[in-house]
Amino acid sequence: LSSRTNYCINPDVNRFDNINVINEKCNELQNSKSKCPLYRYNLLNNLNEETLTKVCDLEDIIKTGRRLKACPYYGTRLSVKEAEIVVLPYNILFHSGTRESFGICLKDSIVIVDEAHNLLETLSSVYSIDLRASQIKCLYGCLMKYLTKYYKRFNPKNLQILKQIIDIVRKLMNFMMKIDKDEKYGIDSFDFVIKLGLEK
Numbered sequence: 330l331s332s333r334t335n336y337c338i339n340p341d342v343n344r345f346d347n348i349n350v351i352n353e354k355c356n357e358l359q360n361s362k363s364k365c366p367l368y369r370y371n372l373l374n375n376l377n378e379e380t381l382t383k384v385c386d387l388e389d390i391i392k393t394g395r396r397l398k399a400c401p402y403y404g405t406r407l408s409v410k411e412a413e414i415v416v417l418p419y420n421i422l423f424h425s426g427t428r429e430s431f432g433i434c435l436k437d438s439i440v441i442v443d444e445a446h447n448l449l450e451t452l453s454s455v456y457s458i459d460l461r462a463s464q465i466k467c468l469y470g471c472l473m474k475y476l477t478k479y480y481k482r483f484n485p486k487n488l489q490i491l492k493q494i495i496d497i498v499r500k501l502m503n504f505m506m507k508i509d510k511d512e513k514y515g516i517d518s519f520d521f522v523i524k525l526g527l528e529k
Contacts, residue, residue: 330409330417330431331387336402338394339367355402367400376404381411406431419451462505469498500525 333351337343342354342365358365376399380390394401409415409432421427422440442448472495483491504525516524 330405330415330421330433331402333402335387336391336394336400336405338391338401339365365400367394367398368403369399372397372399373404373407375399376401377407377411380404380408384414386416409433419448420455423452424455460501460505462502462508465498465502465505469495469502472498497525497527500527 332348333342333355334348337351337355339355339358342351342358345351345354355365359368375397376390376394379393379397385393390401390405393399394404415433417431417433419442421431421433428435472491476491476495480488
């Protein structure tokens with residue numbers, strides 16, 4: 330299993346360098362009338378059957394996907410339930426939400442961790458995020474412009490939700506502006522909620 334960045338063979342999608350753009354373009358194609366020509370159940374099923382007959386690495390699956398004109402990303406996801414051996418990156422294995430989205434159940438499974446010396450660093454990166462005050466400030470500005478431009482189009486519930494998001498981002502921005510910009514600052518999630526006044 331791997332990301333669309335590694336598995337996408339559609340030139341209209343994989344020409345982008347950013348994983349978020351690739352994910353977005355792929356999802357757009359799935360929801361459009363034209364659909365992705367590589368995302369057809371019979372083609373995915375052919376890829377699924379072929380990859381389940383032997384142990385394949387990433388390159389083997391991509392080569393088979395190109396030959397069958399089937400999407401390796403969705404083909405491998407289809408194979409998970411029947412596969413006896415599944416190789417996947419740490420971030421899929423150790424993040425429960427991602428694991429569930431890939432249809433991976435660890436019950437009655439044997440998990441072998443390769444390169445375990447990277448394990449603590451990986452777990453830390455999966456469950457944490459680095460934020461800069463400049464990013465939050467930019468986000469706040471974009472949200473305010475969005476609110477101003479489309480104010481009349483929102484129904485009351487969506488308007489309330491957007492205002493709550495803006496309020497949280499504003500509190501986060503104010504909090505981060507008080508921190509020394511050269512200092513690395515870590516905070517527990519409970520303390521974070523209290524300091525920002527988000528518990529109200």
